[in-house]
Amino acid sequence: MKLRALAAGAAAVLLLATGCGGSETPQSTSADGKTLDKVTLTLNWYPYGEHAPFYYGKNKKIFEKHGIDLEIRAGQGSQKTVQATGADQTDFGWADTPALLAGVGQGMKVKSIGVFLQTTPSSVQFFSDKGIATPADLKGKKIASTAGDALSKTFPAFLKANGLAEGDVTLQNTDAAGKMAAVMSGQTDALLGYATDQGPTMQEKAGKQVSYLRFAEHGLSFFSNGLLTSQKTLTERKDLVQRMVTASSEAWTAAKGDQAAAVDAMQGSSEQLPSKPVLTEQFAKTLELLNTQATQGKAPGVNDEADWRKTIEIFASAGVIQKAEEPSAYWDGALAPKG
Numbered sequence: 001m002k003l004r005a006l007a008a009g010a011a012a013v014l015l016l017a018t019g020c021g022g023s024e025t026p027q028s029t030s031a032d033g034k035t036l037d038k039v040t041l042t043l044n045w046y047p048y049g050e051h052a053p054f055y056y057g058k059n060k061k062i063f064e065k066h067g068i069d070l071e072i073r074a075g076q077g078s079q080k081t082v083q084a085t086g087a088d089q090t091d092f093g094w095a096d097t098p099a100l101l102a103g104v105g106q107g108m109k110v111k112s113i114g115v116f117l118q119t120t121p122s123s124v125q126f127f128s129d130k131g132i133a134t135p136a137d138l139k140g141k142k143i144a145s146t147a148g149d150a151l152s153k154t155f156p157a158f159l160k161a162n163g164l165a166e167g168d169v170t171l172q173n174t175d176a177a178g179k180m181a182a183v184m185s186g187q188t189d190a191l192l193g194y195a196t197d198q199g200p201t202m203q204e205k206a207g208k209q210v211s212y213l214r215f216a217e218h219g220l221s222f223f224s225n226g227l228l229t230s231q232k233t234l235t236e237r238k239d240l241v242q243r244m245v246t247a248s249s250e251a252w253t254a255a256k257g258d259q260a261a262a263v264d265a266m267q268g269s270s271e272q273l274p275s276k277p278v279l280t281e282q283f284a285k286t287l288e289l290l291n292t293q294a295t296q297g298k299a300p301g302v303n304d305e306a307d308w309r310k311t312i313e314i315f316a317s318a319g320v321i322q323k324a325e326e327p328s329a330y331w332d333g334a335l336a337p338k339g
Helices: 002-018 049-059 078-086 097-105 150-161 176-184 198-206 231-236 238-256 259-264 276-287 305-317
Strands: 027-029 035-042 068-073 092-096 110-115 122-127 142-145 170-173 190-194 210-214 225-230
Touching: 035 078, 035 238, 049 068, 049 238, 049 259, 049 276, 068 238, 078 092, 078 097, 078 110, 078 225, 092 097, 097 110, 097 150, 097 225, 097 305, 110 231, 110 238, 122 150, 122 176, 122 198, 142 150, 142 176, 150 190, 150 305, 176 190, 176 198, 190 198, 198 210, 198 276, 225 231, 225 238, 231 238, 238 259, 259 276
Parallel strands: 035 068, 035 092, 142 170, 142 190
Antiparallel strands: 027 035, 092 225, 110 225, 122 190, 122 210
């Protein structure tokens, strides 16, 4: 009986220490004895250059300064990251805004706490020798895409904005990981993807120059990746959420000013990690996306409500969401970083 009582007591202590079964945040202790909140961040995909500021912020103890012991996890697409965040399987997510909008429309209890990439990297990507210089040159071309993702759903709006019809191009459905192979093997003329992701990798692997038709430069700009959390976390651990937003913004600002070190901080983060030259190019292209005209000069992660309305309307028109709600249904702007 005594042994059972001791075991039960030990189990109770363990539960309290790990924060299981409640809204308490698990904690750890830093090297200098500071108590830290253990926090998980799930990315939109396997680590690539866009994610450098989070690794840099962890490496330079920026998150630690704000009382956070950050664990960065690879993702498997923005949709799955939104789902995991809404189910409280991760404290925070880094995901594409269209996926967040769709998740909220489906009843998921998630909210953006700041979009960082405020100009979309969405683009049509192709080898420069294809002779594609304008959207009109896409007529008759075969393009690799992934059915149901935000890119494929907004591509018709891109075509329309440039005087083309959906039937003017052929979309070849493939999984997200297979799009580069389709272009490099010649099965397709181009792919739909992020200029901050596939293009630099494809260019290195094939040894051929890659060019882009960026949506934002051809009549269709909208929000892309940012931080999100569950409504439960936002309600029960608002102080933690505020610290995460502040630390993330600070990490992005610092990484922008120390780009080589930010890229170096990613080494060893994933077996699928691109080469250092690719990471460097990916991160440089990412930094071009941090602001809109309305947020120039403001800290990373500060959003403008009018930009939110524009993004919401684009995806309502594209059918990604059935009803355009007010920005406050998707975003908590009260937590915006200062500076």
